[in-house]
Amino acid sequence: MNWGSAADFFAMGGYGLYVWGSYAVTAVCIAIELVSLARRRRAAGGPS
Amino acid sequence: MSSATREALPQGITWFKYAAPQTFFPLAGALAPWFAAIAVVLFVAGLYIGFFVAPTDAQQGEAYRIIFIHVPAAWMSMLIYLVMAFWAGVGLAFNTRLSHMMASALAPTGALFTFLALWTGALWGKPTWGTWWAWDARMTSELLLLFLYFGFMALQAAIDDPRRADKAGAVLALVGVINIPIIYFSVKWWNTLHQGASVSLKSAPTMATTMLTGMLVMVFACWAYAIAAALWRVRCIILERERRSDWVRDYLGAGR
Amino acid sequence: MLGTAGVMRSVIARDLTLAWRRKADVFVAVLFFVIVASLFPLGIGPEPQLLRAIGPGVVWVAALLASMLALSRLFAADYADGTLEQMLLAATPLSIIVIAKVIAHWIAANIPLVLIGPLLGLQFGLPGDALAVLALALALGTPSLSLIGAIGAALTLGLRGGGVLLALLVLPLYAPVLILGSLAVEATAAGLAAQPYLLLLAAMSLAALSLAPWAIAAALRISHE
Amino acid sequence: MLEVFGLGCSRGERVLFRGVSFKLEARGLLHVAGANGSGKTSLLRILCGLGAADAGEVRWRGEPIRALRESYWRELVYMGHANALKDDLSATENLLLACALAGRAATPAAAAPALDAFGLAACAHLPVRALSQGQKRRATLARLALSMQAPLWILDEPLAALDVAAVRYLEDVLLAYADGGGSVIFTTHQDAAIGSRVPQRVDLDAAAC
Structure with a gap:
């Protein structure tokens, strides 16, 4: 696992x-x- | 399919049966969810490998993880245009309306992937070179490819008669596919002659195996997603085009 | 029996006569070319060093746009008065007639651009040899502009908003000609050899001449269905 | 000899006609009848190979016209509603070009009698935009005088905008052409008899659905 904590994960090494x-x-x-x-799809299938 | 061509074909070829929108409609309806499911599974697997298994890159740090979406999007944008041109060619050659519908169904998804390739490329370029847009050869060709997609969709939208819109779009797609290599190489020369080879978006630093597998899984995920989206859209096109016919009325009546 | 050459000759003669009797259209395209090229220094400033750097690109972009504007004269008038329909029903293959029409259009619309181009190059302070290469590059590049543009014109025949749509279809396909044309002139201005680019331009025009007529003929038939 | 099998055509979602079949022999005259919007022009365009039919096939001398292409068009003269004339060119120039496109070399000397026959001797050299609607129509029809050897004429409303004398003259031309072995398909809203002959008839109102 690369990340110590969730914070590291979101920081993504600053990027x-x-x-x-x-x-x-x-x-x-x-x-x-x-x-x-x-x-x-709904429009196509709707009241023709 | 005009009746004359159907008689002319030897009875042996039955796969032409699926060329009729009416018989292809349920088939597309059955396949699309499967491809969507495969796409979800592969996306999750790919992202997991990309973020949790692949190591940090020596030079680019964590920023390189954008390749897990950038490279698949770029490949898909090219692949979808080729598939679109293939269906366009088949449609013109065999005069089958369904092939044209397939080409029209693929165009928006192709444009989507092209836009994503440009967006993720810019976000990747900023940390690596400091500029959002560095006129790199591949990125510039990607931009021109986006214009080709918009040209195809705009032409089909501008023509009211569906039959003419299909064929006109098909001719444009074929002309476009012949020009893509020419555009790519002339942009490559343009890039190397103006800025020298220093600034070019290398696909990735030397790829660790896990990085490569992560990217390939993401490519297949995008591939499955594109098929699902195209099949759903072709169903919409079939319903819109065949609204007058009885089978659509029964289907809509029953399938409420 | 009138051979293919005879039919091509009469179609070219017809289009050139029509262009000659409507000289104003030709001048309008050339004036557009001059105006667009002259606007850039106003926007960028008169500094000669900078103008010399952007000169080739600006002249080429202006030539591209002027050539594209002239495309509407290629089929639109004939489509409106029914003469194009007769060409679709001619004894000679449509792609031959289309080649004749594109040649006539190239002479009437693009040759003036080739002649005026070097003049505009002077505005940007390009040296003498660069101006000569500019004219040669324009002469070699504009045939593929006309041929690819004719495909777009045939596809957008009779559509509302055809002009802008034509630009959207055709300009991305013009990119290679623009790149190679500008490179040829810049190489000469920088004292390098421009020959490779000129050869590539010529190669593209020949390729377009061999492939485009099929697409133009197909597009015309589709537009008449 | 033209054979048509089960032709069907629809415009967008409106089906114009279905199951139109007929044979037209040499020396035959065929009148396509039908109300406005019944698809007469669409049928004529399909017969020329311009339009695409939903169903059915057109054969010329036993060969589908889709395969014949230029060899069929060489033997065909089609005149639509629009006068295929360039306003900036003179009647003579337009006529010479029409002959060139049909693959027949024509000289101004040959064009003059054709234009005279249609009463355009005086204005043969004026640009066509200076002519009246009737004169323009006659300038278009003058081409028929030079296409006597083309085996098939398909004419959309040939008699429209013509004065009485011109109508009578055109009927003589059609009769002379038919007697000479040509076949004509035409539409008209006046009565369909050409001189004394009553043409074959295809009624699109009957084939509508």
């Missing part, structure tokens, strides 16, 4: 902003895509 910035945006983008897919 926390960059590492978590990348992964957070990735998660947000994937979430946006999934939500838009669900909404599009």
Whole structure:
């Protein structure tokens, strides 16, 4: 295990902003895509 | 598929059966959740390896862990464009509407991965070179690839008739795929001639095996995710395009 | 029976006559080229050292944009009055007719840019040999601009908002020509050999000449379905 | 000889017609009838190979036109609603270009009688934008006089915007062409009889659904 404590984990050796910035945006983008897919599916399947 | 082409085909080839949107729709519905599940499992495994198993890098410290999402995103952005161009080519050659729908379904996910590659590349560049955007050869080609994706989607959005939109998009995707290597090499020369080879985003410092496995697991996770997203989107496209047909009405009526 | 050469000759002659009778359009494109290139020093300042550094890139970007603006004249008018439809039903393969039209468009729209380019280079203080290479690079690069641009023009035929959409489709594909064209001029200005870039530009134009007509013809047929 | 099997066409989600089949022999005249928006122009465009049909096939001399391409188009003259004329060119220049595209060399000397026949002798050298709508239509139709040897004419509303004399003259041209072995497919809203002959008829309203 690389990290002593949760604090170390989030600090990420001082690069926390960059590492978590990348992964957070990735998660947000994937979430946006999934939500838009669900909404599009409902719109397509709705009252035709 | 116009009736003339169907008669012309020898009865032996049955996989053409899946080329009909109606028969492919349930198949996509069945496969997509599986790929989504695989994606979740692989994501969790990949992140675990990336953060808890892979050691700290000698030169870059912890910042290098961004490669676990940056490199897969970059590879996926390229791979998805190639797959899109493949379906576009198949659609033009066999005049099968489903192949065009598949290409249109892949484009947004491809653009998403291209944007992620650019975003994570910039966040990785800042700690390593001190600038968000260093006009590195790969990053610049990635930016141009993003424009190609937007061009494809904008063209398809601008054309009302779905049949013309499919074929026009397909021609553009094929022209684009021929130009990608040309863009990549000219940007590479441009980069090396202007700044010399000093500033280039090396894919990663000498890769410890765990780093490599972490990255490969993430690549397969992104791959599974892209397939799931594309299958879901192609189902939406099929429903939108075939809204008038009876099977959609029955499906929607029954599946309420 | 009129052979392919005969048909190409008559299509080129027709387009050049039309361009000649509408000379204003040609001047507008050239003026646009001059204006865009002249704006940059206003934005960046008159400092000669800096202008000489950005000169090749600015002239090339302005030439790219001017060439792209002229693309709308390639098919749009013929699409509107029904003559393009007749070309789709011609006895000669459509890609041959398309090559003829692109040659005529290149002569009418891009040759003026090749002639005016060096003049604009003077504004940026480029030395004599760099200006000569600029003209040569423009001459070698603009054919692929016309050919790739024609694909975009054919795809966006009759679409609303076609101009901006055409730019979005075509500009990323222009990047290699822009890069190599500017490198050729910068190399000469720095006293290095520009030949490799010029050869690459020529190679790209030849490749475009052999591949693009198929795509343009396919795009035209798709737009008429 | 043109054969059409089970042609179907839809515009977006609206099905225009389905199951249209007919045969057109040499010397045949075929009138495509139907209300506005019944798909007459779409049918004609499919017959030329311009438009794409949802179903069915068009065969010329037994070969599908999709495979024939240029060899079919060499034998075809198509005139749509739009006058395929460039406003900046004169009637003569437009006519010469139309012949060149059809693969037939034509000289100004050959073009003059064709234009005279359609009453355009005086304005043959004026740019077409100076002509009236009727004159423009006649300038387009003048091409027919030079395409007597093309075996198939597909004409969309040839009689529209023509005065009585021009209509009568055009009917004579069509009859002479048909007697000479050509076949014509045309649409019109006036009565379909060409001179004394009553053409074959395809009614798209019947094929609509």
